[in-house]
Amino acid sequence: MERVARWRTWTTELSPYVLDSFLALVSAGIAVWAVYNDDTRWPTWVYLLAVATAVPLPWRRRAPLTVLALYSAAEITLSVLAHSANAQVPLAGVLGLYTVAERCSDRARWSVLAVTVVGNVVGTHSPNGALFSVLTSGGSFVFGALVRTQRQLVRVEAERAREAGVRAASEAGRAVAEERARIAREMHDILAHAVSLMVIQAEAGPLVVRGDPDRAIRTFDTIADAGRDAMVQLRRVLGVLKDPEAGRELAPQPRLTELADVAERVRQAGLDVEFELADGLGALPADVEAAAFRIVQEALTNTVKHSGADRAAIRVRRSGEVLEVVVSDNGRGVPLTADRTVAGWSGGRGLVGIRERAAACGGRAEAGPGPEGRGFLVSVRLPLGPAGVVERVGG
Template sequence: MSERAWSPVSGPAGGPRVPARLPVRKDLSRGAGARPAAGGVDVERATRLQAEMTARAGRLKAWFGGVNPYVLDTLLALASAAVSAWAVFCDNRGWPWWVYLLAVSTAFSLPWRRRFPGGAFLASGIPALALSIVAHSAQPQVELYGVIGIYTLANLGRDWQRWSMLAVLVVANILGTHSVNGMLFSLLMSVGSFVFGSVVREVRRLAQLERERAHEVGLRAASDAARAVAEERGRIAREMHDILAHAVSLMVIQAEAGPVVVRSDPDRAVKAFDAIADSGRDAMVQLRRVLGVLKEEGTGPVLAPQPKLAELAAVVERVRQAGIEVELELAGLDLPGQRTIPADVEAAAYRIVQEALTNTVKHSGADYAVVRVARTAMALEVEVADNGLGVTADPSKAVAASSGGRGLIGIRERAAACGGRAVTGPGAAGEGFLVSAELPLGA
């Protein structure tokens, strides 16, 4: 590229390419301080759900937590045995002792019903069947052992055990009773116990699903929060890099030039030191802007506005003071009837130009650069080109691409954060270095 020649290009042939459009979380790219949306996860609902489940578990523990289940089931077994023995005694037929033993044995397995629901049901059902055959009238009106056993198997048993039990109960109640009223009552007791146990089983299953869902939501919320923190740290790192790299590069160049001319050209030396001071003050203002978002919530930091494209003139002027002639062209930014450029797009364009000029000052060896920012109907186009070393065949001279690596990555990240793209590489005819970005203005 000649000293004064400039030909806008959209990107060098064979140069770097990035995806045309990347999906980006706009709430994170526009600034810090806002609570992330967590990818659609309702963090407050997850927290509330976990608190409700903890409260329910606490109430259940308060009601039953102090009672050993074996003690409770043993008391139920004693009550069932007493009811069965009392029914035999009240039958007034003078049943022998072994009938009493048979009636009481129906409750022997109840203390182990939770651990072995199927086995406990069979251990109660066999003596109950024998009692029904040899002393049908001596059975209690409400068979407590049967109600407990059916409920337990319906609640805790395996599916094949539950449905097999239900089928056997229905057939036995229909064929084993001596009257229609007795059949209906037996069906009501057995099927009702089965239904009640099934309802408790389903409630427990739903509660487990809610606990798992709450745990999963909590994990997702924590993951999204960690990802949001990482993205925000990356955003702040890019801001810090752009501010400090630009300011320090200009300060170093001016500081090196000042002592050389302090005797031969005092006015130029004074201007160099003034430029150092101006760069330092500008860097401090921008650092306060970035670091202000890290203050604790509620402290009310007063933040300066995001950088504007109108401020590029000051950036260009500081680069000129560093000895590089820069031409700035701003096209179509303030036409009547246009809506305002989004703040994140304007800030990204400012930083891209700033970083490109920083690389030009630090690495290119150029004495001339052109900055063009043009607004089209759908996008903001940014191009920065210089006449420096660019990307050459000599690796030691390819400073623009290698030494400025972090800055070029930051340029591409900033463009992607706005849903756009950035291309960096050789300028026209392979001379100099070009940074070209296209930032969509949104709907």
């Protein structure tokens, strides 16, 4: 196989020279035939001069101007000393001019064409001969220019195809990264919320199991409900990952009405939650509704884990073509940095997830201290229609 590959490589590299050498032999044969069939008996040096017009042809691709100059020197000498022995169609001249038009710079090409036309008019002995020479030279030049243009178009198309391939690969990589980030957010929101409630309830269980058995039973029921809910949602996410034919539409799409169940489970964990879902929300885009649900879920999880609050409030309402979501609590809040931004806004996975979910819907998320610096407040605005403009996420 290696020998075959080397043979193919060698023949590919050699083929232009083989072809041009063959053309040189044909051109030399035509030139010699023209000398032989002339009425005058020419000496040997005329035959050699005719052959000399074709000798440079094998190198026409590498040095087209040099090859054409060598041909022209031999051809002019032959035309001056033995004009009638010239071939009617000098193949070497046609190939040389074609190669210059196809491979050289614009300045060199047009200069050569001008000199060739002048030489054809001055160097022929009749108007008909001059016209025939000009047409032959012009045709060779035009054909070479057309081939040059075609090859440039092919290179442009190849470059466009390469760039399209690079863009497609980049877009595919970006899509994979976005999907991984989306799945990571789903997994984080599901597990963080459920596990936080389960840990808090489990910690409270031993304290009430003897003094208030009924409350202890409710506590363990809450733990079981949170675990079952998390398992159901995880199965839905993992089902999308396992099925290569599954589309994004199979991913979990919670509804805002389910927030009442979330609020109830948080209440059972000891946090008094006030939930207000405004009437007249109408039909909401599935991605916006799911994003709002997860944002509220994550905000409540942060409240349970970090705030030390005993009350929280959820407000969801529609304002024109914007869905407004506000989650607040009366906890200890968070410190501010020197530039009056929330410390940790860019670091915590939960708040980052809230910001990413809002941005993915073309909306805006803000987080910071509540009224008069007490508690913590998360405010999100999500556009509902295609007219929604992506806003820079603040914090």
